[in-house]
Amino acid sequence: MPVKYQNGQVVCVQEHKPIAFNPWKHHCGFVCNQIQLIRGEGGGKLNELLGYIGGTLLDFYIGELSVYTIVNEVNKYFMDMGVANVDDFKHWLGLPETTFKSIYLSDGQCWVIRLGQNDEYYIHIHPGRHSKLTIRCRPTTLKTAIAFRYLFGFEDESLEIDKLNYARKLAGLPPVESLNSASALQNFISNLRVNNR
Template identity: 40%
Template sequence: MPPEIPLPIQYNPYKHHFRFLQNEIKEWRVNDWIVTEKAMLSIGNNLFDFYLGNLTPEQICNSSLNYFETKNITTQTAFNNWLGNSEWKKITLPDESKWLIKQGNHADRYIHIHPAKFSKHTIRVRATTLKTVLTLCVHKIPISDDGEQNLQYVNKHRISYLQLSPIKSLDEEDSGILKLWQLFVNAAIIS
């Protein structure tokens, strides 16, 4: 858990926070690949919601904690009572993004938060897509005007660094990899 995630929050910015990963890419570029690879394990292998908004992980956590404090939910017992028989509940943060609140896996991190499906400032992402794009960005691979060249870049990095199968095409209109790669590249140019 990154140090900016306060107790009792359980939140994984490696799989749920775009700007956090932009900063991580800068760090990963100067580290050995083994450090990056270990961090990418936190991303897992599922489909998930990925936050693109301006709130930092710390602001997201503090806004969530503030929500609970205003409702006088300041203990695990109070949280369990609030959650009741529900598997999850949804709250809205100051930027109008919606977040799912579930029971955390750890006694000291009993409030598990992650972006809600189709919430404002979020997109749906496959873990392998995100890992592929992060690997390309860490290695400073530019997006080419040549679609075949992009496919070669993608497959080389999927095979060499992630031990993932190659893909058959990067259809310009439907490629989640290409869209996410472009998002990271454009953000790097802007920031």
């Protein structure tokens, strides 16, 4: 699935309008499938794709719904609510008093809904916090985990300092001196698996 920047906002393909959603930051199944594709192509795009991951903290969806299912369910929700344009959406959101709301999709996952950065993709979504289907992490953790899975595949669970630093170097991050602070990364890597998501 191609991802592009528009006005500084990462958005999905045209069919997803008006939904702005960055699956690189927020969707495990998408990320795992992209790692497989990149490994098959020789990895030339890895650094470019890691550039889609920024911010300070992010919520990462590990559930079974595909990106297309999520987008379709969100679009259906707003169609059912009679939201047909950006003005309807602003009214639904309750701006300026309310800057975000939450909705639940078919798997019980909470999704946070905000105003997007432009009128073309005006519904910005990301997974809600504190859910059994969401992991909260730093962007550096996600980048390192992606690089680790790219380098060592989806079967290798052994986190050693040399392998960790090799992955961090590939992700453009400085090395660490020990594994003492890597327990969050170990947990995150174990969730980054290939399946049918």
